[in-house]
Amino acid sequence: MAAFIESKQSGGGSSRMYTYDTLQEIATYLLERTELRPKVGIICGSGLGTLAEQLTDVDSFDYETIPHFPVSTVAGHVGRLVFGYLAGVPVMCMQGRFHHYEGYPLAKCAMPVRVMHLIGCTHLIATNAAGGANPKYRVGDIMLIKDHINLMGFAGNNPLQGPNDERFGPRFFGMANTYDPKLNQQAKVIARQIGIENELREGVYTCLGGPNFETVAEVKMLSMLGVDAIGMSTVHEIITARHCGMTCFAFSLITNMCTMSYEEEEEHCHDSIVGVGKNREKTLGEFVSRIVKHIHYEAKK
Ligand SMILES: O=P(O)(O)O[C@@H]1C[C@H](O)[C@@H](CO)O1
Ligand SMILES: Nc1nc2[nH]cnc2c(=O)[nH]1
Numbered sequence: 668m669a670a671f672i673e674s675k676q677s678g679g680g681s682s683r684m685y686t687y688d689t690l691q692e693i694a695t696y697l698l699e700r701t702e703l704r705p706k707v708g709i710i711c712g713s714g715l716g717t718l719a720e721q722l723t724d725v726d727s728f729d730y731e732t733i734p735h736f737p738v739s740t741v742a743g744h745v746g747r748l749v750f751g752y753l754a755g756v757p758v759m760c761m762q763g764r765f766h767h768y769e770g771y772p773l774a775k776c777a778m779p780v781r782v783m784h785l786i787g788c789t790h791l792i793a794t795n796a797a798g799g800a801n802p803k804y805r806v807g808d809i810m811l812i813k814d815h816i817n818l819m820g821f822a823g824n825n826p827l828q829g830p831n832d833e834r835f836g837p838r839f840f841g842m843a844n845t846y847d848p849k850l851n852q853q854a855k856v857i858a859r860q861i862g863i864e865n866e867l868r869e870g871v872y873t874c875l876g877g878p879n880f881e882t883v884a885e886v887k888m889l890s891m892l893g894v895d896a897i898g899m900s901t902v903h904e905i906i907t908a909r910h911c912g913m914t915c916f917a918f919s920l921i922t923n924m925c926t927m928s929y930e931e932e933e934e935h936c937h938d939s940i941v942g943v944g945k946n947r948e949k950t951l952g953e954f955v956s957r958i959v960k961h962i963h964y965e966a967k968k
Pocket of ligand 1: 711764796797
């Protein structure tokens with residue numbers, strides 16, 4: 668098993684390792700085994716995997732069984748691709764994502780987004796657990812992502828590094844309004860409908876490589892740069908989705924407050940982060956179901 672995981676974890680560092688043909692092979696494998704044709708792909712963050720358990724009439728695929736797929740190695744990430752209906756709408760859901768700190772290059776972490784695209788998804792909903800860097804935030808808040816800072820990209824690490832395949836998208840492209848403003852607006856309406864408007868925020872997310880959490884100095888610096896929440900995912904998935912023309916919606920569940928002073932005792936650990944997700948599962952299920960329903964009915968207009 669260890670050797671198998673090792674081989675699933677290995678691979679080159681650029682988009683070169685997942686060619687269009689390889690990704691098409693994965694998509695075809697899945698399409699031949701499910702009759703569902705989802706237009707919405709969902710990525711479940713740490714502790715948020717129970718969202719996938721709310722799907723009905725499911726066809727589910729353990730990552731180990733899908734050709735060329737990596738495996739999930741993080742607690743709280745089951746490692747399963749689930750097709751099913753959420754609020755009557757067909758969706759596909761990654762119950763567990765891949766992180767850079769697991770040893771996967773960013774292109775590999777984001778590869779399932781291209782599979783979603785080839786399957787026919789026009790929309791990506793990415794969710795994550797994140798630390799609050801904005802002192803006004805509280806644990807349990809839901810932060811709609813309005814923008815991100817691609818810190819790893821500043822250092823030259825990007826999921827789209829390597830030769831560009833125009834069948835996915837252009838070599839160069841803009842990132843303004845990547846997080847669909849209309850969907851964020853609708854999410855605020857939904858938050859009011861379900862009575863969580865006081866727990867809803869909208870802010871800027873950044874992804875660090877992890878696996879360690881931030882130092883006090885790092886949190887201070889990021890906060891000065893305008894970052895509201897810090898995590899270890901999502902940015903490379905969203906860049907990949909944007910590149911292939913998908914409409915993006917993403918939010919962070921604030922699972923802990925980042926440590927902002929040396930006097931504070933650092934409280935966060937992965938188990939408590941997953942626990943916050945579990946506590947919020949009912950609300951998040953309702954929230955995401957309504958977003959998905961909105962996307963579905965808007966597309967039909
Ligand atoms: O997959 P996400 O980004 O939700 O997971 C966050 C970042 C780390 O993987 C983990 C830390 O507890 O939660
Ligand atoms: N980088 C980072 N990722 C997280 N994921 C959940 N909480 C945190 C955090 O405080 N920092």
